[in-house]
Amino acid sequence: MTQQLLLDILPGTLPSLDGFVAGPNQAALDAVRGLAPGHALYLWGGVGSGRSHLLRACVQAQGGHYLDARTPAHWLQGLATDEDRSLNLVAVDDVNDLNEAAQAALFALFNRWRATASTADAFALLTAGDRAPLTMPLREDLRTRLGWDLVFRIEQLSDEDRAQALRDRAQQRGLALPDDVLHWILIHHDRDMERLSSLIDRLDQYSLARHRPVTLPLLKELLADTH
Template sequence: MTQQLLLDILPEALPSLERFVAGANRAAVDAVSALSPGRAVYLWGSVGTGRSHLLRASAHAQQGLYLDARTPAHWLQALATDEDRALTLVAVDDVNNLGEEAQAALFALFNRWRASASTPDAFALLTAGDRAPLTMPLREDLRTRLGWDLVFRIQQLSDEERAQALRDQALQRGLKLPDEVLHWILVHHDRDMGRLMALMDRLDQYSLVHHRPITLPLLKELLTHHP
């Protein structure tokens, strides 16, 4: 089996709440982790703060559904109207990009969520966007519903928090991460923690496949051949 094939078949790590670096967002992460049927959370923050990671991880953990602005509106409408379909958790990402039909469907889903909140059919609702609810470019009644329960702003991690997160990740994997490699990643690579963690996964795999320690030349070689 070639090295390329080995790299291709190594699975990517699924988003998980445990892998999310909370930093100043501990209250938000705890709320998402404890999200139960009948409760809702809205997360907002700029691109790269980890909103999508939290939604995907929560949906995976609770065997729920993850949707975003690319999901056909009629799928969202079906969730809102098919009361015979049991729901555990519905996560709707990038609500700021929803079209008119999808906005109407999410409005209906919020109404179903609220009506079922104190019944055996209750489910959790997790939504996210790029700004606070009342400043969203959405229909007025939907903006109001986004703030019906818990709302948290997700903040970017500091450079120090990013560095410590990468050190912790390396330690958990038993990797020796030289300071020059860490510095290069923080200066030259994406600031999104999800992508940084994915890079650590790939670097670990590349090092194992090639039987070479992690060095700056190895990292640059990985990014050249597998950008």
């Protein structure tokens, strides 16, 4: 079996709530887990904080719609205005980057959420951005709506939390992760836990494909091959 074929058939890992390393963000994780129709939740934090992971994982767990700033605005507008379409969860990520049309659509979606919140047509609304609601570079009425219900800041994980999360990820895959490899990853790789977890998965796959144990030279070889 060739290396490429092995890498192609190994399963990917979808974002999950169980796979989110909470660290100081346990209250936010609990809020996402408990998000029910008729309630809204806004998460904010910097790049790599894990807010996008939480939105995708919530949609994965509950079903629903995930959109972000790259999604055409008319898709979001359709969710806001098509009353014949039943909704259970809508997650809108990177709201700080929404263009004017998408901001108008999200404003309309908030209005639909509020109007149906206490009815049989209620749905959950989960949004996320890179800063607190009232400091967002958005239209004023939309900034206000982002804070209508629960708001949580997603804090960056400590190095200790990240190290333990990577050890746990490796253990789940049956991968022996030497201390020097873990130390190098924490120093030289970015802090995004989703990317770090993906790196552990890729390292495991690469080790299997090459029939070699995980070592620092193997990690550097993997990174060189993927750049």
